[in-house]
Amino acid sequence: MSSGGQTIHDVARLANVSPSTVSNVLNGRRDRMRAETLERVMQAMADLGYAPNQVARGLKTGFIPTIGLIVPSVANPFWGAFARYVEHAALARNCQVLLCNGERDPAREQQYAESLLARGIRGLILGSAPLSLNHMVGLVKRGLHVVTFDREPVGADGVEFDSVRVDNAGGTRLAIEHLLALGHRRIAFVSGPIRSSNRRDRFEAYRAALAAQGVAVDDQLVWTEAVAAGDEEGTETGKSAARTLLQQPNPPTAFFAINDMTAFGVYAGVREAGREIPRDVSVVGFDDLRLCEVVTPPLTTVRQPLEDLMRSAVELLLARLEGKQTGPATHVTLPAMLVPRGSTQPAR
Amino acid sequence: MSSGGQTIHDVARLANVSPSTVSNVLNGRRDRMRAETLERVMQAMADLGYAPNQVARGLKTGFIPTIGLIVPSVANPFWGAFARYVEHAALARNCQVLLCNGERDPAREQQYAESLLARGIRGLILGSAPLSLNHMVGLVKRGLHVVTFDREPVGADGVEFDSVRVDNAGGTRLAIEHLLALGHRRIAFVSGPIRSSNRRDRFEAYRAALAAQGVAVDDQLVWTEAVAAGDEEGTETGKSAARTLLQQPNPPTAFFAINDMTAFGVYAGVREAGREIPRDVSVVGFDDLRLCEVVTPPLTTVRQPLEDLMRSAVELLLARLEGKQTGPATHVTLPAMLVPRGSTQPAR
């Protein structure tokens, strides 16, 4: 008994039809039988509490209604939210999600991807952002379909990947223009090392937005230091950045953090430096986690339309799996939105 | 091609053996062949880049190396961390994790569980905490093995469930004794409605710990209100509780929050009420999320040994699945630990 013990044969026997007729019912080929027959089969299924064995179906068809999801770690609230939206979107399409915490380790990601293929899962959403996608190229050639998030979607051999992302540059511009409009001129950029396309895009947009207003970029206000180890979330980075930058002779009056978790770290650093948000310094984040409304003051941030992005990712992936989409890679970019809250106010 | 195209037959042909010999290799029955044969088979596998098809294996054996995980929502940092530890522990045993966000809806949980069974997955870790486990009883009878977290593990028909949990009462006692030792006497208990065994246990322990020190329990300091809707994390609850309780004529000097997210809400409420932590009021949480070290001041809390708990849960589940553990339900309770940080200080 694999799912209650009933098989297609039990149903067939009870309904006085052949197994193939039951299979036809299961697969929606209802035009191939009399209404009365259909009725009998449905009744038999209901009576037995029959549920088809997806493993057997998968073996035969080569398709398992499951997609893989690799994120660095769902313990990070951003990736947790990310995973939840993926799962929501997948569920709406009768798919389930196999969760893999890749810890940003390409070897581990590759191993996971191998394992997905061995399980008959041929669709993967890749949320992490390693330097290259080369470790996925072999898998793609063996039939894995991959949709990436927020990155340069090209691997070795010119293999292209479908992708979804927010308009990182546009979002950053909104944030910087917001701060400029409030009169801030010394705006710090707080990030860890710039090792992903989204960080690069945001950094460039930061410089461009300042330049557009004739504000010179001060390298003293750009923080891209790596922190010891174990700063998965970026909070340590934010904390050291704020602490250090505020000690400078000519400190920033505002911080643009690469993401909300880093911004929360900035909050801690600002307080350690004896300053107050937003009275002394303004802070803007990126992502719009639920936590933004919880912290004090609520964090002004750039919203990523995660729900829509993940819906797009799942749709794209399923279209590939079902063969409805073929040909060159598709790239979806959705607009960002500024969400002003209490952490920003006019420069004094 | 399901995982690269190679089958057991391809390997057999290349190694000049029969498929069953290859199968024997795959299943560790290496004593049934000459070392030289084993060597040849291994070589053939390596040459072909062969990986066994887990779907076919699952169909035959009825066992899929995957466990289901139902949590309310991985977007909540507690459940995110929970999920990550489950996945870690599972990975160590060569299992993967199918993620299900049950949203605390029994119907949805049941549907998920059905779907797991249909996929040949017979092990489930249930992290949510609905009022009853009756919706799982039918599934258990059809072969699903369930390990529950933090709850009264009895369903209808006297069906018992394996379980793991932290010592909720002991942890609460540590928190309350910590506050009492700091001289606090008006200690609020902040929770949403008490609809799970862990909340009940913590509430009772709160009363008992106060009583043990001869401190009368003031019902004015017990907050178990339900908040509108959508307060998955408990932050809204914490905020309203703090705001309201601090307006009372005889306000609390300390808050014990049912979990860290609620404690973060208390932080917000306290600030809205114009008080400062820990100068004016002390706050203790429960769980020990990573965020506790990020907020200002860092949150004193009771640590749940999540990693150990989840390892136990996975071990227990796999032991059941492998038939190594049979008989009555096993219940694992691990000790809690107080983690003092900056949110608590002596009462003034």
Next chain:
DNA sequence: ATGAAAGCGCTAACAA
């Protein structure tokens, strides 16, 4: 409109 039959790739008796 319905059924018979041949597998999907693997495992596990049972033979040899």
Next chain:
DNA sequence: TTGTTAGCGCTTTCAT
């Protein structure tokens, strides 16, 4: 020590 065989539950031609 190795091979033969009969399925696991389902899908899918191809017959009828």
